Amino acid sequence: LRPLEIRKPSILVRELESKPVIVTHPDENIKDVARKLVENNINHIPVVDEKGVLQGIVTSWDIADAVAKGKTSLRDVMTRKVIIAREDEPVEVVARRIDKYDISGLPIVDSNNKVKGIITAEDISRLVGKKMDRGGESI
Amino acid sequence: LRPLEIRKPSILVRELESKPVIVTHPDENIKDVARKLVENNINHIPVVDEKGVLQGIVTSWDIADAVAKGKTSLRDVMTRKVIIAREDEPVEVVARRIDKYDISGLPIVDSNNKVKGIITAEDISRLVGKKMDRGGESI
Ligand SMILES: C[S@@+](CC[C@H](N)C(=O)[O-])C[C@H]1O[C@@H](n2cnc3c(N)ncnc32)[C@H](O)[C@@H]1O
Numbered sequence: 001l002r003p004l005e006i007r008k009p010s011i012l013v014r015e016l017e018s019k020p021v022i023v024t025h026p027d028e029n030i031k032d033v034a035r036k037l038v039e040n041n042i043n044h045i046p047v048v049d050e051k052g053v054l055q056g057i058v059t060s061w062d063i064a065d066a067v068a069k070g071k072t073s074l075r076d077v078m079t080r081k082v083i084i085a086r087e088d089e090p091v092e093v094v095a096r097r098i099d100k101y102d103i104s105g106l107p108i109v110d111s112n113n114k115v116k117g118i119i120t121a122e123d124i125s126r127l128v129g130k131k132m133d134r135g136g137e138s139i
Numbered sequence: 140l141r142p143l144e145i146r147k148p149s150i151l152v153r154e155l156e157s158k159p160v161i162v163t164h165p166d167e168n169i170k171d172v173a174r175k176l177v178e179n180n181i182n183h184i185p186v187v188d189e190k191g192v193l194q195g196i197v198t199s200w201d202i203a204d205a206v207a208k209g210k211t212s213l214r215d216v217m218t219r220k221v222i223i224a225r226e227d228e229p230v231e232v233v234a235r236r237i238d239k240y241d242i243s244g245l246p247i248v249d250s251n252n253k254v255k256g257i258i259t260a261e262d263i264s265r266l267v268g269k270k271m272d273r274g275g276e277s278i
Contacts, residue, residue, distance in 0.1 A: 031207065034204070035207040037200065037203045037207075038207045038208075041241065043199070060198070060200045060202065061176065061177070061182055063199065063202055063203040063206055064173040064177055064202040064203075065173070067170055067173035067202055067205075067206060068170065068174040068176075068177045092267055092268055095264045095267040095268030098264055098265075099261070099264070099265045099268055102261075104182070104260065104261050120260070121243070121260040121263070122238070122241075122243055122260040124260075124263075124267050125234045125237055125260040125263035126238045127234075128230060128234040128266060129231055129234030129237070129238055
């Protein structure tokens with residue numbers, strides 16, 4: 001028998017979610033995607049169809065890949081098998097998924113695969129910084 | 140008067156540090172930097188001089204910036220004022236620095252500004268995933 005553990009309720013994905021999420025479409029060209037990444041100061045852009053349903057993901061790493069290999073079409077560099085998160089999942093579970101797949105951000109989708117937001121390793125890392133704040137310490 | 144708090148000792152940067160760190164030099168061209176990012180499956184490359192002393196940082200986001208603006212020289216896209224981490228800092232402090240400067244990775248340097256490693260938001264996010272493991276829960 002293990003002693004009863006009192007555990008704080010997990011923080012859920014929806015509490016960290018950054019909105020509005022910036023998206024793109026499969027027929028966008030790479031230069032425009034690069035511009036979107038830079039102008040919005042982000043690294044991950046979900047690729048959606050005209051209904052907002054997830055089709056893939058493109059990241060600044062994929063732009064580096066396009067430069068390295070001389071590719072110019074988004075369809076050639078986007079990732080189609082997307083690892084996703086759901087709004088009601090605990091962030092710990094998402095943190096483990098980020099680690100397992102060596103990725104740094106996941107689109108948050110609803111039950112119809114429509115993109116609702118994005119959650120990144122930076123969003124989760126922020127929690128580690130906040131924990132210490134509660135103790136009243138500062139840099 | 141506040142009650143005495145028993146605090147677990149902080150995890151230090153050196154415990155998370157990924158080595159060996161991949162570096163580049165200011166005169167490298169952007170295509171070769173992009174190749175290094177892709178081949179090593181990373182997003183951050185410290186730029187060092189011939190002695191290994193930090194000169195700047197280049198990330199896949201900077202490659203996207205180069206594509207967006209048609210820049211081809213690393214010197215034009217690398218960031219020279221680098222936010223760094225030290226091996227003996229607590230990760231909470233680094234997590235707050237990542238948040239404050241809206242960055243995703245920091246070179247770890249010694250007292251001579253020589254690059255020893257790199258720490259990223261993914262490394263810190265991994266801690267959040269591990270915490271739950273200790274409780275014996277799984278996905
Ligand atoms: C494997 S990561 C390696 C670099 C680094 N760890 C990162 O997260 O950017 C790079 C590749 O992962 C893909 N990727 C990023 N987020 C993804 C996600 N949520 N699901 C599937 N693939 C993803 C990108 O499209 C890119 O091709």
